[in-house]
Amino acid sequence: MGERKYIRFRLWGEAAMWKHPSEALGHFSGAGPSPSNIAGILGASLGLKIEPTPENPRPVSQTLIEWLKIHQVKVASRLVNKGYRISTNVNAMKFVDQFVTFRLQRRSMDLPEYEVLVELNKEGHKELINALKKPYYQIYLGDSNHLGKILEVKTPTSLEDSNWAYKTNELEMEEYVWNTKFGTNGHRLVREGYWTYPAPSSKKTQPNFESCIT
Amino acid sequence: MKNKQNKSAEELVKDFNFSDNTQNAYILFGWEGIECRPNLDPFDGTLRMYDETQQVWTTDVHIKHHARRGIQAAAELDFKVKNPEIYYEKQGSEEEGGKARSVDTRVAAIKKNYPKIKTGDDVYKTCLDIPLFGFVWAKKGENFSRNGAINTILRPTTFHAAETLSLGRNNAFANNGAEASGSATVTSLEYGYFLALFEVNIPTLKENTANHGVFKNKSVNDWLNLMVKGLWRAYTTHRYSSFTQRGQYAQFVLGWNPKDESNIDPVHPRNLIELLPNPNIRNSKEAKEGLKAVLPKLLEGWQYSKETEAGRIEKKGILTEVIS
Numbered sequence: 001m002g003e004r005k006y007i008r009f010r011l012w013g014e015a016a017m018w019k020h021p022s023e024a025l026g027h028f029s030g031a032g033p034s035p036s037n038i039a040g041i042l043g044a045s046l047g048l049k050i051e052p053t054p055e056n057p058r059p060v061s062q063t064l065i066e067w068l069k070i071h072q073v074k075v076a077s078r079l080v081n082k083g084y085r086i087s088t089n090v091n092a093m094k095f096v097d098q099f100v101t102f103r104l105q106r107r108s109m110d111l112p113e114y115e116v117l118v119e120l121n122k123e124g125h126k127e128l129i130n131a132l133k134k135p136y137y138q139i140y141l142g143d144s145n146h147l148g149k150i151l152e153v154k155t156p157t158s159l160e161d162s163n164w165a166y167k168t169n170e171l172e173m174e175e176y177v178w179n180t181k182f183g184t185n186g187h188r189l190v191r192e193g194y195w196t197y198p199a200p201s202s203k204k205t206q207p208n209f210e211s212c213i214t
Numbered sequence: 215m216k217n218k219q220n221k222s223a224e225e226l227v228k229d230f231n232f233s234d235n236t237q238n239a240y241i242l243f244g245w246e247g248i249e250c251r252p253n254l255d256p257f258d259g260t261l262r263m264y265d266e267t268q269q270v271w272t273t274d275v276h277i278k279h280h281a282r283r284g285i286q287a288a289a290e291l292d293f294k295v296k297n298p299e300i301y302y303e304k305q306g307s308e309e310e311g312g313k314a315r316s317v318d319t320r321v322a323a324i325k326k327n328y329p330k331i332k333t334g335d336d337v338y339k340t341c342l343d344i345p346l347f348g349f350v351w352a353k354k355g356e357n358f359s360r361n362g363a364i365n366t367i368l369r370p371t372t373f374h375a376a377e378t379l380s381l382g383r384n385n386a387f388a389n390n391g392a393e394a395s396g397s398a399t400v401t402s403l404e405y406g407y408f409l410a411l412f413e414v415n416i417p418t419l420k421e422n423t424a425n426h427g428v429f430k431n432k433s434v435n436d437w438l439n440l441m442v443k444g445l446w447r448a449y450t451t452h453r454y455s456s457f458t459q460r461g462q463y464a465q466f467v468l469g470w471n472p473k474d475e476s477n478i479d480p481v482h483p484r485n486l487i488e489l490l491p492n493p494n495i496r497n498s499k500e501a502k503e504g505l506k507a508v509l510p511k512l513l514e515g516w517q518y519s520k521e522t523e524a525g526r527i528e529k530k531g532i533l534t535e536v537i538s
Binding site: 151 | 256368415476479
C-alpha cells in the first residue's frame with residue numbers, strides 16, 4: 001500500500017431503506033449502509049455507470065470494482081443521530097407479469113444521518129473528494145425512492161473514537177439491527193458477516209475500516 | 215370574460231430557463247388542499263401524518279401520478295406534440311377509473327398511435343414520463359429499466375400542523391343481498407398547504423432523453439419546462455375530481471439551479487415548523503403568513519438565489535410577496 005489518505009463526509013436523507021440483499025422490495029431497513037452500500041454511493045458520486053444487460057439488469061459495476069481495488073478503498077461509518085424507523089404502507093406487485101398486487105409495510109430509517117470515513121491511496125484522494133463534493137449522479141440511500149445528500153466533505157485531521165460500526169461473524173442483539181455484507185462465490189450470495197451499528201451512546205472505539213468488496 | 219383555463223394557460227406562457235451547468239436543479243411545488251384526502255394509507259385508509267408535528271404528508275408516487283397526466287396535457291397544449299403518451303396511466307383514465315393496468319394492456323393502448331412499439335426500449339423512447347421518472351419494463355425475460363432523473367428529495371408535506379376530521383358517512387346503496395347500506399368513517403384534511411421539493415439530476419436527464427423518439431432534439435431545459443408546466447396543469451386546468459385529487463389547487467412552482475451545490479443545507483419542513491408563531495394553520499391567509507417565516511429558510515438551505523432562479527409560476531403573486 002502507498003501513502004494512505006482519508007476523507008470524511010456526512011450522509012443525510014429524509015428516509016433510508018438499507019435492504020437485505022435477498023429481499024428486493026425492502027420491508028425493513030438496516031440501521032445504516034453496509035460497506036458495499038457505501039461503495040455504491042462512491043460509484044454514483046464518481047459517475048461510474050453500471051452496464052445492464054437483458055440477462056442482468058442490475059449488475060455490479062466492474063469499473064467501480066476496479067477503482068476500489070486500484071485505490072484500495074476501505075470505509076468506516078457510524079450513525080450520528082438516534083435512528084428511528086418510520087412505517088409506510090404501500091401497494092406493491094407480487095408478480096410483474098401477472099399483475100398481482102399486495103400491500104406491504106416498509107419500515108425505513110427516518111431522517112437518518114451518518115458519518116462516513118473513507119481510507120484510500122493518495123492517488124485516488126483528489127478525484128474522490130471532488131466527486132463527493134459534487135456527485136455526478138443522484139445519491140440513493142438503499143433504493144431509488146430514498147434520495148440522499150452528501151454533506152460536509154473534508155479531509156479529517158484526526159480520527160476520533162466514536163460509535164463506529166463494526167464487523168462481526170455472528171448476529172449480535174444490539175439495539176440497532178444489523179446489516180449483512182455479502183460476498184459472492186460466483187453462484188450465489190454468501191454471507192460474510194454482519195456490519196453492526198451500535199447506538200450513539202455505546203462504547204467509543206477507533207474507526208473500524210472495512211473493504212467495500214470481497 | 216376570461217375563463218380559468220385561459221388564465222392558467224397565460225400563466226404558462228413564460229418559459230423557465232434552467233441551466234445544464236450544474237449537476238442538479240430543484241423544483242419546489244406548493245399547493246393547497248382544502249377538505250381533501252390525498253393519497254391515503256392503503257392499510258387503513260387514513261391520511262398519512264407525522265405524529266410528533268401533526269404534519270400531513272403524501273408520497274412521491276402520488277404526486278408523480280398526477281404530474282404524468284399534466285405532462286401529457288402540457289405536451290399537447292404547450293408543446294404541440296401530436297399523440298403524446300405517458301406510460302404509467304390507470305385504466306379508464308378519462309374518468310380516473312383508478313384501476314391499474316398490466317404491461318400488455320398498456321402497450322396495446324400505446325400501439326394505437328405508435329404501432330411499431332415492441333420492446334421496453336421502444337416504450338421508453340415513446341412515452342414522455344419515463345425519461346423524467348424512470349421505469350421498469352416488467353416483462354419476464356426482458357429485463358430493462360431506467361432510473362428516473364427527477365424525484366422528490368423532500369416528500370410532499372404540509373409545512374404546518376394540519377387539522378383532520380373523522381367524518382362518518384353512509385354508503386348510498388346496499389351491497390347485493392344486504393338489507394341495508396353500510397357506513398364508514400373517513401378522515402378528511404380540512405386545510406393543508408403542501409410543499410414538495412424535487413431534485414433533478416441533469417446528467418441522468420441528458421442520458422435518458424438523448425434519443426427520445428417523440429420529444430425529439432429537445433434540450434434539458436425543454437424537458438424541465440415540460441415537467442413544470444405538466445405539474446402546474448395537473449393541479450389547475452387538468453385536475454381530476456377523483457377522491458385523491460379533489461380539493462387540491464396549485465399555488466406556485468419555483469425552479470432554480472443551486473448557487474453552490476457543494477454547500478447544501480438540507481432543510482426540512484419538519485424542522486421548520488418550530489419557526490411558525492402558530493403551527494396550527496387553518497386557511498390561506500394564515501398560510502401566507504406562515505410561508506413568510508418558513509420559505510426563505512427552506513430556499514436558503516437548498517441554495518436558491520434570485521440570480522440562479524430558472525423561473526416561476528405563481529398564483530396572485532404569492533412568491534413575490536413571500537420571498538422578496
